[in-house]
Amino acid sequence: MPYPKVRIALTLGIAALLASHAGAAEKKTEKELAPRPSVGDVLKGSKPGDWRPLDPENTLYLELPSGRVVIELAPAFAPNHAKNIKALAREHYYDGLAIIRSQDNFVVQWGDPHEDDDKVRKVKDAQKTLPAEFTVPLSNDKQFTRMRDADGFAPQIGHSNGFPVGRDPKAGQTWLTHCYGMVGVARGNESDSGGGTSLYVVTGQAPRQLDRNITVVGRVVAGMPLLSTLPRGPAPMGFYDKPELQVPIMAVKVAADVPEAERAHLEVMRTESATYQAVLDAQRNRGGPWNKVSPNYLDLCNAQIPVREQK
Secondary structure (H helix, E strand, O other): OOHHHHHHHHHHHHHHHHHHHHHHHHHHHOOOOOOOOOHHHHHHOOOHHHEEEOOHHHEEEEEEOOEEEEEEEOOOOOHHHHHHHHHHHHOOOOOOOEEEEEOOOOEEEEEOOOOOOOOOOOOOOOOOOOOOOOOEEHHHOOOEEEOOOOOOOOOEEEEEOOEEEEEEOOOOEEEEOOOOOEEEEOOOOOOOOOOOOOEEEEOOOOOHHHOOOOOEEEEEEEOHHHHHOOOOOOOHHHEOOOHHHOEEOOEEEEHHHOOHHHOOOEEEEOOOOHHHHHHHHHHHOOOOOOOOOOOOOOOHHHOOOOEEEOO
């Protein structure tokens, strides 16, 4: 019987015609994103007042055979730990210790390789352990600038004086977040089992589940490639299971104790500035012609905080 075949052919023809019209309509409605200023464009237009120098008293130099890692401490968010870490550096506690762990997509950790045996290095004037500073009162933070983007780990997010921050206004608490390059205090199961003798830096995708579970003391502002490119440790959790795999620490110094000529002269963009808000918007809404979709959203840990050499 011919009728079913004719009906099928007619149906297929109509479907093809509709698809053709839909494709044409889609092409008509598709629009190129308008060009927008990039982060580089915004930075070119920045003014001297948009930048602040690092405070030498709250800057550490982690000296490795491969170069210098510059760490900025955040005493507003971990006042006791920041003070203790500087005391450890000034008594040369870290000098001659080692990077003991490099775990893929997670952290690099340094400290005493003999922490669990009788060769453990003794702490002199500093403290071995301290009460945890997982969060601090909101009143500690005088420079918070909120991001409008939503976050799954904190009711509010934003930046304070160059650091990524989470906040809970109802609980009256604020904390530093585990973004790439952030520096935390290693500990055992007990909350008060860390004090800064062993530190780590986030080298992988932000492990935000650690927020409010570990004391975070600052962030690396220069030298991250020296840490993120280290060979991964073969033992569980990325630990180096042989002494020859460990990377020696030549010294950890407080920048204020280093002669002026030997310091790293860096500036961090003021995160409360209008220019930094333009930096965030440039990352939130990237323009064409290369970009085809603009999400109008920015994850806290993808919000770049510019650093530059002092001019």
